[in-house]
Amino acid sequence: MNKTIGILALQGNFSLHAKRIEELGAQSVEVRDCSLLESIDGIIIPGGESTTLLKLLDTKFRTTLTEKISKGFPVFATCAGLILLANKVINPEQTSLNLLDIEVERNSYGRQIDSFITKDLSWTKEGEEIKNNLNNNHETLEAVFIRAPKIKSIGKKVISFLTYNDTPVLVKQNNILACSFHPELSKEAYSIHELFLASL
Amino acid sequence: MTNTNENKNTRRLKVGLAEMLKGGVIMDVVNAEEAKIAEDAGAVAVMALERVPSDIRKDGGVARMASIKVIQEIMKVSSIPVMAKVRIGHFAEAQILEELGVDYIDESEVLTPADEEFHIDKYEFKTPFVCGAKNLGEALRRISEGAAMIRTKGEAGSGNIVEAVRHMRKIMSEIRLIKSAGNEELVTIAKNMGAPVEIVSMVKESGLPVPNFAAGGVATPADAALMMQMGAESVFVGSGIFKSEDPAARAHAIVQSVTHYNNPAKLLEASKDLKEAMPGLDIHLLKDEERMQERGW
Numbered sequence: 001m002n003k004t005i006g007i008l009a010l011q012g013n014f015s016l017h018a019k020r021i022e023e024l025g026a027q028s029v030e031v032r033d034c035s036l037l038e039s040i041d042g043i044i045i046p047g048g049e050s051t052t053l054l055k056l057l058d059t060k061f062r063t064t065l066t067e068k069i070s071k072g073f074p075v076f077a078t079c080a081g082l083i084l085l086a087n088k089v090i091n092p093e094q095t096s097l098n099l100l101d102i103e104v105e106r107n108s109y110g111r112q113i114d115s116f117i118t119k120d121l122s123w124t125k126e127g128e129e130i131k132n133n134l135n136n137n138h139e140t141l142e143a144v145f146i147r148a149p150k151i152k153s154i155g156k157k158v159i160s161f162l163t164y165n166d167t168p169v170l171v172k173q174n175n176i177l178a179c180s181f182h183p184e185l186s187k188e189a190y191s192i193h194e195l196f197l198a199s200l
Numbered sequence: 201m202t203n204t205n206e207n208k209n210t211r212r213l214k215v216g217l218a219e220m221l222k223g224g225v226i227m228d229v230v231n232a233e234e235a236k237i238a239e240d241a242g243a244v245a246v247m248a249l250e251r252v253p254s255d256i257r258k259d260g261g262v263a264r265m266a267s268i269k270v271i272q273e274i275m276k277v278s279s280i281p282v283m284a285k286v287r288i289g290h291f292a293e294a295q296i297l298e299e300l301g302v303d304y305i306d307e308s309e310v311l312t313p314a315d316e317e318f319h320i321d322k323y324e325f326k327t328p329f330v331c332g333a334k335n336l337g338e339a340l341r342r343i344s345e346g347a348a349m350i351r352t353k354g355e356a357g358s359g360n361i362v363e364a365v366r367h368m369r370k371i372m373s374e375i376r377l378i379k380s381a382g383n384e385e386l387v388t389i390a391k392n393m394g395a396p397v398e399i400v401s402m403v404k405e406s407g408l409p410v411p412n413f414a415a416g417g418v419a420t421p422a423d424a425a426l427m428m429q430m431g432a433e434s435v436f437v438g439s440g441i442f443k444s445e446d447p448a449a450r451a452h453a454i455v456q457s458v459t460h461y462n463n464p465a466k467l468l469e470a471s472k473d474l475k476e477a478m479p480g481l482d483i484h485l486l487k488d489e490e491r492m493q494e495r496g497w
Contacts, residue, residue: 010459011223011244032460047220048244049280055242055452056459080220092279106279112217112303113326117207146216147281147303185216 003200006031006040010056012048012080016184020193034064041200042074045081047146047182050106053084054095066097072175076196082178083149090152100176101155102168108150115146117186118164127161127170134194142188143169143181151180161195175199214328214348217281217303218411221245221349221434225424225455226283226413228252228438230266232273235282238441241451245281245304247436248274253310253357254439254478257490263311265293271300283330288496289315291324298327304349306330307342309495310356310438319496322346332415334367334493336374337393340403341497343410344396350408352432353493354416357439359480361423363493364416368430371412378403416493419444419477421457421470428461445475 005021007014009030018028021044029036031043043065045053057065069075069085077085077100085100091107109116119142123131131137143164151168154160160168162179170179170192177199183192207213224244229235235246250266251259265286275282281303286293288307293314297305305327307320322329323346332353333339339350352371354364374393378400381389386404390397402409414432418424419440427435435458437451444450453470460466488494 009223013219013222015222016219032463048222049220049224051239051280052224052242052244052455055455111301112213112281112328113209113298113301115208115213115217117210117213120206144212144216146213146220182216185212185219 003027003041003197004029004039005197006036006043008043008045008053008081010048011052012046013182013184014044014046017044017046017078017193020184020190021197024190024193024197026197034061037064037068042076042196044196045075045077045084046184047079047081050080050083050089051094053080062097066099069097069099069176074175074196074200075177076193077176077178078184079146079148079180079182082151082180085176085178087155100171100173100178101158102171103152104149104180105152106149107147109145109148112147115148117142117144119143120164121169122163124160124163126159130161130195131191134191134198136191136194139188139191141191142186143183144185144189145181146185149180209326211348215410217328218330218349221281222411223459224434225451225458226434226436227441227451228436229274229442231270232277234442234447235274235278237448238451239278239280241448242455243280243451244434245283246274246278247306247438248282248284248302249310252439252442253492254359254443255357256310257357257492263287265290265297265311268296268300271297271302275300275302285311286320287311288313289318289320291320294320294325294327298325302327304328304330307347308332309353309492313495319345330413332493332496333371335370335393336378336403337395338497339371339408339412340393340395340399344399347410349411349413351413351415351436354414354418355483355486356416356492358417358483358486359419359440359443359478360483361417361419361426362483364414364418364427365430367416367493368414368427368432371408372431375403375408379407418454419480421453421467421474424454425457425461425467428458434458439478443478450474450477
């Protein structure tokens with residue numbers, strides 16, 4: 001696979017995403033402004049602090065990136081990245097890029113002491129179909145939730161692939177793939193990055 | 201909502217939160233108002249304490265964990281992680297902070313040590329710990345006690361970056377030394393460093409097993425960029441922000457400089473138009489007992 005994935009490297013766990021992408025045979029490059037946007041095939045918005053990421057996205061970068069994504073540029077957003085893309089953010093309310101039709105609650109499972117790792121995940125019918133085409137589809141999937149957000153509701157155009165306690169944790173809306181956990185922190189979650197690469 | 205397949209408070213989750221804080225700035229705050237300024241400026245976490253290090257230095261006396269009321273107020277207004285400091289060896293202060301629900305505990309040389317011989321057994325706690333280090337041996341001792349994040353000690357409250365530079369250079373060069381060492385050298389290296397050989401072997405295999413941040417003396421955007429270029433993965437700023445003449449602007453500038461640490465044009469942009477930085481101290485004029493970095497071992 002000769003794809004190059006940009007990893008938004010303003011703040012957060014961008015280096016481990018780069019590692020996963022390269023382990024799956026694609027190239028990765030750190031993206032901190034508009035300059036590389038034309039030379040990448042897709043972008044990952046990593047976990048970190050969404051308030052910090054918002055501060056660091058200056059107007060030009062934010063406008064360019066938003067426009068590109070709304071025109072169909074592939075993006076994979078995890079945790080804080082998902083918060084950044086959501087149409088509505090609560091706890092507390094904050095601005096976002098308004099690209100993904102979900103409502104999301106920040107720090108919904110509690111503080112760090114409530115962070116957790118779980119294998120209690122269920123693929124939806126749509127999720128099963130997509131996952132069966134992947135190389136890593138037999139792995140036991142594990143999800144790492146750190147001060148994680150919760151998807152409270154999803155719009156009509158949004159498809160839920162994976163749920164935890166009946167709450168969607170991995171969703172897709174056209175060119176946008178987003179999850180509320182950290183696939184880059186688990187060796188038992190390759191399939192999530194693979195899902196993104198396969199969609200390019 | 202209990203699930204048998206769920207794991208909580210594991211080492212991976214503790215280090216995981218540290219991973220999320222990479223490329224960010226953790227700011228010392230002494231009240232809710234400062235916490236708000238810090239979050240608005242783009243801080244990735246705040247460190248709740250009663251006095252910033254430069255005031256602790258000035259006031260003297262015993263410096264302890266911050267009052268619960270102050271920490272609670274800071275937790276209430278912050279949507280980002282809240283850390284708080286405990287005295288070295290003071291596991292009861294740590295138990296209280298864990299009960300309170302702070303996101304990270306800093307077993308810190310900035311406060312007056314409670315135990316001059318032993319650090320806290322950090323494996324006993326659900327809450328993750330960060331600890332300071334002057335060199336790799338010290339970092340690995342703290343990791344072997346359960347620390348999930350390491351920061352340089354630097355010289356807190358000095359406004360002088362020289363000690364953080366010294367500690368970061370030392371840690372990075374010792375990591376390089378271990379990486380190039382033969383397996384037969386590891387036991388001797390471990391003995392000389394005073395660190396368990398198992399962790400020394402981990403360093404040889406894949407570097408420091410926890411994130412390595414800079415702290416102690418950061419006062420300007422350039423200081424922060426310097427530490428990042430030397431290999432720090434994030435930066436703690438203590439007195440440097442709220443003891444300067446323009447806390448909000450300076451906090452924002454330091455956040456920018458940590459993200460764009462390799463881009464001089466952006467660093468210039470972040471550095472211009474700032475007012476006076478905090479006053480700095482000449483390290484060589486500090487008496488031995490005034491050097492906070494000598495606390496802990």
